[in-house]
Amino acid sequence: MDDVHRSDEPEELEELEALDAPEDISELERGVNELPPDSPLLAEEGPRSAVRSFARIDEPLALLDESFGFVYRNPRFASLLKAFGYPESSSFLGTLSRAIDGDTARSIHESLSKGEHSHSWKGTLAHRAKNSAAVITKVHILPIYADAPRDKRPEAFSVYLDDVTEESRKTLRDMFSSLLEASKLKDNDTGKHIERVNLYSSRLAGELFNDQRWPEVDQDFMDNLAFLAAMHDVGKIGTPDDILNKVGPLNEFEWKLMKEHTLNGAFILSSYPNPMAKEIALSHHEWWNGSGYPFNLEGKMIPLSARIVTVADVYDALRMKRSYKPAYPHEVAIEKMLQERGIHFDPELSEVLEKIQGDFAGIYAANAD
Ligand SMILES: [Fe+2]
Numbered sequence: 560m561d562d563v564h565r566s567d568e569p570e571e572l573e574e575l576e577a578l579d580a581p582e583d584i585s586e587l588e589r590g591v592n593e594l595p596p597d598s599p600l601l602a603e604e605g606p607r608s609a610v611r612s613f614a615r616i617d618e619p620l621a622l623l624d625e626s627f628g629f630v631y632r633n634p635r636f637a638s639l640l641k642a643f644g645y646p647e648s649s650s651f652l653g654t655l656s657r658a659i660d661g662d663t664a665r666s667i668h669e670s671l672s673k674g675e676h677s678h679s680w681k682g683t684l685a686h687r688a689k690n691s692a693a694v695i696t697k698v699h700i701l702p703i704y705a706d707a708p709r710d711k712r713p714e715a716f717s718v719y720l721d722d723v724t725e726e727s728r729k730t731l732r733d734m735f736s737s738l739l740e741a742s743k744l745k746d747n748d749t750g751k752h753i754e755r756v757n758l759y760s761s762r763l764a765g766e767l768f769n770d771q772r773w774p775e776v777d778q779d780f781m782d783n784l785a786f787l788a789a790m791h792d793v794g795k796i797g798t799p800d801d802i803l804n805k806v807g808p809l810n811e812f813e814w815k816l817m818k819e820h821t822l823n824g825a826f827i828l829s830s831y832p833n834p835m836a837k838e839i840a841l842s843h844h845e846w847w848n849g850s851g852y853p854f855n856l857e858g859k860m861i862p863l864s865a866r867i868v869t870v871a872d873v874y875d876a877l878r879m880k881r882s883y884k885p886a887y888p889h890e891v892a893i894e895k896m897l898q899e900r901g902i903h904f905d906p907e908l909s910e911v912l913e914k915i916q917g918d919f920a921g922i923y924a925a926n927a928d
């Protein structure tokens with residue numbers, strides 16, 4: 560290389576040249592991904608230059624061999640795996656098996672090995688961990704060829720995990736918030752009721768998060784519940800106004816239609832990617848002893864999210880004045896609820912409610928209508 564060229568493309572190119580030798584690849588590997596840098600693939604120019612580029616890019620990138628084993632993971636990729644507690648495995652599918660279900664694994668395998676979509680695969684994976692919010696990534700797996708002619712299988716694959724958490728969450732939440740606004744136009748409960756149900760539910764879940772008895776309550780569970788608890792009555796959008804607004808008791812037929820708001824809610828929310836939305840809408844009127852609706856589920860057959868929202872929703876309903884009842888003071892509401900321990904409510908949640916009841920009173924007072 561002459562001096563003129565060298566002055567155009569300064570240090571970077573020198574570094575690149577220095578990395579040409581295989582020893583320097585091993586230098587690059589060390590401390591970055593803890594994989595043995597002895598893959599014969601790195602003798603090939605295509606994969607080797609991919610690794611050199613990946614090492615400099617601040618996005619999660621990895622290189623796989625033809626049987627989808629990791630050859631290289633750049634620092635961002637390695638730290639993503641670490642953050643989500645993925646197991647140490649040299650196989651891509653094995654490492655990410657918590658995020659990749661059977662159908663997805665098959666689809667990846669077939670696309671890459673049978674040459675569908677030109678030996679590439681694109682899809683979405685959600686990464687979850689106890690202590691951090693879920694990360695949603697678009698996954699792009701693309702073939703890398705060495706000197707082989709195009710009709711041969713690729714020697715390697717690049718994997719790019721594109722973090723789309725913020726945009727997908729925002730799109731989804733904007734859409735479902737509009738739905739919630741629409742349902743509020745019909746429901747005779749106030750907007751503040753909905754906000755408070757979110758707050759009580761979050762408070763309860765926060766208590767469970769710190770308790771070994773509820774391993775399923777992780778950061779993702781809490782984030783989703785804090786948004787979705789408010790959607791519990793979205794199905795009332797399909798309930799006739801004269802039933803919603805009726806003063807006095809409902810007759811049998813009206814009551815039957817009223818109960819359908821759970822089924823309608825589950826139907827409306829069935830397109831929400833997290834099943835919690837549907838669970839809450841469907842099961843927030845089930846009772847622990849099996850005497851609730853719509854399906855007389857009992858005990859832990861009722862999803863935990865719905866059992867939590869039931870506690871939050873009933874507490875708030877007791878505190879509010881309704882056409883058929885006065886507004887009860889906090890102490891009366893709690894006393895009534897504790898009497899229903901193991902009847903209407905999950906007894907373990909009643910125990911938590913008793914412990915944190917002061918915060919429920921605080922939430923009601925701070926967010927009064
Ligand atoms: Fe309801």
Ligand SMILES: [Fe+2]
Nearest residue numbers: 748791792872
């Ligand atoms: Fe409610």
